[in-house]
Amino acid sequence: MKLLITGAAGFIGSALTHALRTGGHTVTAVDDLSVISPRPCPDGLQARDVRSLTPRDLDATDTVVHLAAHKSVPRSFEVGAFEHNTAVDRHLIHSFTASTARRLLLASSCEVYGQQTGPLAEHAPHAPRSPYAAAKVSTEHLADIYRPCLERGRQLGIVRFFNTYGPHEDADAVVPAFLDAATTGRPLTIEGDGTQARDLTHIDDAVTMLTRIINAPALLPVVNCGSGRSVTINELADAVLRATGRAGRGPINHTAARPNEISSFTADTTLFTRTYGPIEHRPLDQALSDTLQERARTWTLTGTPR
Ligand SMILES: NC(=O)c1ccc[n+]([C@@H]2O[C@H](COP(=O)([O-])OP(=O)(O)OC[C@H]3O[C@@H](n4cnc5c(N)ncnc54)[C@H](O)[C@@H]3O)[C@@H](O)[C@H]2O)c1
Structure with missing residues (x-):
């Protein structure tokens, strides 16, 4: 094609x-x-x-x-x-x-x-x-x-x-920003109270x-x-700390919530599955460890957030 x-x-x-x-x-x-x-x-x-x-x-x-x-x-x-x-x-x-x-x-x-x-x-x-x-x-x-x-x-x-999310994502997105902070010993920064849920x-x-x-x-x-599963940003922060061997060892900074922050996104995947067949989505913990390994191998952070 x-x-x-x-x-x-x-x-x-x-x-x-x-x-x-x-x-x-x-x-x-x-x-x-x-x-x-x-x-x-x-x-x-x-x-x-x-x-x-x-x-x-x-x-x-x-x-x-x-x-x-x-x-x-x-x-x-x-x-x-x-x-x-x-x-x-x-x-x-x-x-x-x-x-x-x-x-x-x-x-x-x-x-x-x-x-x-x-x-x-x-x-x-x-x-x-x-x-x-x-x-x-x-x-x-x-x-x-x-x-x-x-x-x-x-x-x-x-x-x-x-x-x-995954390897080669831009440095200012939430997953790479958390991974970068956790692996360099800096606090993770969460916008708002962290209860907002995202379908990763x-x-x-x-x-x-x-x-x-x-x-x-x-x-x-x-x-x-989408995956049809969502996690809160607080849960994502915990998962990143686990994946980087810093479980229970924050600290986490909270900043102001974004304007018009949306509390939850979860995809209904029924139409996709019925039309194209089921997808076995990678579990978050495993995907984070894979992303860390891939990042160690190939990621070069630009240091230029956008
Ligand atoms: N990544 C996500 O989680 C996500 C979620 C929802 C929707 N989307 C949508 O999916 C699409 C792809 O997302 P992504 O994550 O790959 O974004 P990205 O920012 O990584 O890539 C977008 C690319 O478009 C290029 N671009 C912007 N304006 C252009 C123009 N006028 N002419 C030519 N190139 C131009 C940029 O240089 C950039 O490389 C976007 O439309 C985005 O809005 C992405």
Whole structure:
């Protein structure tokens, strides 16, 4: 299969590019390198802004996977972040519809669900609480608008990622920040009281889910990509201290909660499992030790938080 991946130097994009190439697919990798990253770039990466892609660049591609975005929720409150993500997504959806590419898979986020209780199924209403989430909602609406206009056989799907973690994640994300603090003997810093729960999905499991979505004959209009299990940030801190041999030996610092903090995200994985089959998600403790080992082997922290 011939694919084009945007955001291919990113955390998910680089792992997906590697997995698809290993599986024998041809992948054109595009990223403007606007986000400083601790990962090696995929071979042959085209360093360009998504907004410079024309329909001709997408022609003859079977599947375009659009991952490029500025993904910081707190930073999305600054002027320009919402505008960037909506402009990039609007441009790519438009270029796709004017091209001969067969399918477009767009990255969305659990953030579109906002503050709701219980496992979050795809039919739950949108309730964004940040400009980042509002931009993803806008992209999902654009997809709904364009989907019925596509010729037969062409498809436009949305995948809603929950919190993906693992080796090569950016240093300022919660798991690497905790691992870095714990392994260097510094206190772990928790925003708020730490009772907020997150559905943590290991990058290898997220890539397995994505490759199943891509290899299936048809894209679903929207599907969750999460583990279906959540842990509180306090539980994650305990697990990191255990994995680094510092169990019961904090200390932990608490800082102010984020604006509009969401208390819980847990994916309802029923639709994914029914459509693509079950996934055996890595247990957190084992995944943290694996991440530590991998980190010791390959991680070079940039020291430049974003
Ligand atoms: N990682 C997660 O836990 C998570 C959760 C929910 C949603 N998502 C979404 O999944 C997608 C991928 O996430 P990620 O973790 O790999 O993010 P990432 O920040 O690691 O990678 C995004 C990449 O997009 C590139 N980029 C940004 N703007 C661009 C532009 N205009 N043109 C070309 N490239 C551009 C950046 O340079 C970066 O390499 C994003 O859309 C993100 O919003 C991720």
